[in-house]
Amino acid sequence: MKIGTWVAAALLGALALCVAVIWTFNWNLVRAPLDRQLSELLHRPVSMQDLSVSWFWPQDRSGWRGWLPLPRIRVQGLVVGNPQWIQGDGNLLQAGDVAVVVDPWVLPDRVARIDSLQVTAAQASLQRAQDGAVNWSLTQAPSADSASDWSFDLRRLQLQDVDVRVRDAANRLDLRASLNSLPQVTSEGYGLGWKLSGSYNRAPVQGQGSSGGILSLQQGGQPFPIDATVKIGETLIQARGSVTRPQDLAALDVQLKLQGATMADLYPILGVVLPNTPAYSTEGHLVGTLQPGHETWTYSGFRGKVGASDIEGTLEYRIRKPRPLLSGELRSSLLRFKDLGPLVGVDSAARKARRLEAVHNAEGEALQPAKRVRQPAGKVLPVDPISTDSWGTMDADVRFSGQKIVHSKELPLDHIQTHVVLSDRVLRLEPLDFGVAGGTLATVIHVDGRGKPLKADMTLTARHLKLKRLFPGAESMNASFGELHGDAKLAGAGNSIAALLGHANGDVRALISKGTISRLLLETAGLNVANILINKLFGDSQVVLNCMASDFSVRDGLMSIRVFRLDTTDAVVDVTGTINLATEALNLDVTPKNKSVRVFTLRTPLYAHGTFAHPDVGVYKGPLLLRAGAAALLGVVATPFAALLPLLNPGTTEAADCQAMLAHPGRTPAPEARSKRKAPTHSAPEPR
Structure with a gap:
């Protein structure tokens, strides 16, 4: 028993001595060899100016883990360099003060868990090369995807005066973000404030907002709040709502506002192909469900303006193979005919000439949008190219109805109804019907954009267009009556309205x-x-x-x-x-x-x-x-x-x-036969 007692006492004494040494150890003594070990492990230079470790028992842990202390590691003057394939003298990270609480008791489960991370006065530079290699990958060779059987778990994050620069050569992205944790989490759950500046596809980017201050990559059941305002070029995006499991965007539920010079600018930002339009603004409810096999975005109950026209409805964007599908219904109570001009390449003063320089198709290939062509002097038919490069990125099935159309100089068209179907670069407007001057103008248009030049055919039927109502802007139309009827069937090939008509075949x-x-x-x-x-x-x-x-x-x-x-x-x-x-x-x-x-x-x-x-x-x-x-x-x-x-x-x-x-x-009717017909309601002038 004495021997056992002395052995136990010796072991406890040795353990107490080890704990005392660890508790009071001056970690700066091992800082230099630790720098070398970390540099070899991370394949990039690592240095620290001061290193200290303190131990504590957390108050929010229950069970047997509550009896185990956790180390708080504090590093001052931390510098992590870039891998060798990164050109320049910059570093991946420079931090004035970093305090991290780690949980070493889960390491046997191959989990790297950080209970708390506090970063103060830091600058980070994240880079992605043209081939997809990233400088934050811990592997030696450049790689966009480094597989590992370890998992990473970050529980809490607090940032103060942290500047992050993100450069992505493949997507032409260069952003600077200023991050600061809020003094306390608000009632809505906001804990982090941020500001953005930089460029995307060479378009200027400005933004600011707030988000949740608690980051949990394993327990993401609680919605992650976001409140963001971002301007990319001439497009303004405002979102307020929540994200479920922010690490993989399992669900998004926000009130979304969009505003910009043309809806076509949304393609390189959101990946949704929309036509050229005048200046627009919309506000509605965006719900995204991005579970594998059920990836759907729904923009419901939105209202807004396109030019001087109002618009409302619901759109759904479903990610599927081989192409995503945009479907839904749109309505307009008052549609200005001039706002439809940019859809067919007609010049409009409301349109801005500036565009994002490049977009990408579904395969990631860069697409250069067709450059704006100035209308030649003396030419009436529009020569601006109709770009079909982005048609292959998605399909569409959208119905649109307009209750009233207003033309310049007070020429009213009664209504419009159309069904737009885009499938594998083939666009169909079937039908495209207008109510015109008490009559109907029925149109069916097919445009095949699978080749260059594009091929198009149109069938048009006009019936019972009342002349008296067709041009109410003319003062003399009070004396006009009669109807206009017409048929047209044309087919042609070309990349603009002028080229299509210049190669057209058919009958009118x-x-x-x-x-x-x-x-x-x-x-x-x-x-x-x-x-x-x-x-x-x-x-x-x-x-x-x-x-x-x-x-x-x-x-x-x-x-x-x-x-x-x-x-x-x-x-x-x-x-x-x-x-x-x-x-x-x-x-x-x-x-x-x-x-x-x-x-x-x-x-x-x-x-x-x-x-x-x-x-x-x-x-x-x-x-x-x-x-x-x-x-x-x-x-x-x-x-x-x-x-x-x-x-x-x-x-x-x-x-x-x-x-x-x-x-x-x-044969012409005889004068006496004409005299027997009912005379017009007004006297005809004597011809010269």
């Missing part, structure tokens, strides 16, 4: 039954060539129109007139020739013929040459007179009107004159 037909035309009406419609012709033929007076029928064939951008006839109360006007959509050149002959035997000055043929922007309308003289007249006569006699018969509306009396003209294209 239009019919106006019983109405009036005037210079003021044509000015309101923006039809410069028609305005000049009518002015030369009839002067400034209103002209009663019995019928106007036109039929064009389009071959490789060249519109050839099969039939173009205006039947008025006193004259028949035939138009022949071509319109070149590729060069925007006009080559038209206009031949009027009076219906009565009285002296009538409309017998001189006219021509319309020049371009869309600068038309040249004049009078044929000499031998050209016979040639123009013969061409007009040949066009009328040789070309049938049968193709225009489906455009008639037999249910209205206004169609009677068109029915007669189309049934007998070479």
Whole structure:
């Protein structure tokens, strides 16, 4: 028993001596060899100016672990260098004061647990190379993913005057963040304040916000609060809510505000392909569920503005293979037609020319957006390229409805309804329907963006468009009546609106039954060539129109007139020739013929040459007179009107004159037959 007692006493004494030595040991004596060991272990230079260790019993631990003390390690003047493949003299970390509480009792479980980490007056520089190698990896060779069977658990983090710089060459990211723990955790759970500055894709970045002060990578059941305001280029993002398990974004629930110059700028930021738009702002509820196999973002009940148009609805972004899917429904109570211009490449003063320099597709390849092309002088059709590079990054299935559309100069379109489907770089607008002036404009558009140039085809049907309501901005329209009908079917290839029309093939037909035309009406419609012709033929007076029928064939951008006839109360006007959509050149002959035997000055043929922007309308003289007249006569006699018969509306009396003209294209109604018809409600001016 004595021997056992002495042995036990010796062991306890040795243990007490060891504890006393460890408790009071001057750790600076081993600082130099420890620096060397850490440098070899981490494959980068490590140095410390002062090292101390103290032990304590934590108050928040229960069970047998509560009997075991934990060491608090304090390092002053800590410097951790970069690996050798990093160029320059910078360091990974420089810290004035670092205090860390570790739990050595879980090391047998291959867990590196830090109960508390306090960092004061530190600068960290995190870098990712173009090939994906990162300077914070503890392996010797550059690698983007270093596998390890150890797990890391950080329980509490407190930062004071900590500056972090993050540089990512692959994503063109260069950010500086200033981090400071709040004096105490707020009632909402915010414990960390931060500020951002730098650039992303060479666009300036500014931001600030607050987040949770307790970081738990193992027990993430409690939501992690965030409140952030970040501006990237011209895009402002505000989010307030919570994240569940921040280490893997298991769920996100925030109130989100977005504001920017165009929704297209959101693609390199959020990865969602959206069209070019005017300036916008939205606010709604964003919920993200990112469990494997159920990765979905839902932006529900949002409201906002796009240009001067309002917008609301719900969108869902689902991550799937081979491409993500954007689906949902959008609504607008008041839609300004001008705000739709950027969707088709039309110049808009509201659009900003600056864009983020590069985006990436689903495979991570850099995509350079199409550069903005200045509209050439004298060209009317838009030449700005339609970029389809980002179409392959996702699919879409979105329905949109607008209750009222407002055009500039008070031209109202009743409504719009469309179904946008994007699948494997093929875009379908089926349908794209408008309510126009009491009638309907039904359109189906297919655009194949799988190759260059892109291929597109369009089918358009216009029915019962009331002339009296079509241009309410014209003061003379109180005397107008009748309807416009039309059909168009075109297909072409090109990378802009101008190129598509310049290579288009198809047919275009239009019919106006019983109405009036005037210079003021044509000015309101923006039809410069028609305005000049009518002015030369009839002067400034209103002209009663019995019928106007036109039929064009389009071959490789060249519109050839099969039939173009205006039947008025006193004259028949035939138009022949071509319109070149590729060069925007006009080559038209206009031949009027009076219906009565009285002296009538409309017998001189006219021509319309020049371009869309600068038309040249004049009078044929000499031998050209016979040639123009013969061409007009040949066009009328040789070309049938049968193709225009489906455009008639037999249910209205206004169609009677068109029915007669189309049934007998070479015959004009006799004056006595015209006198038996119901006279118009206003007196027609005497033609010159």
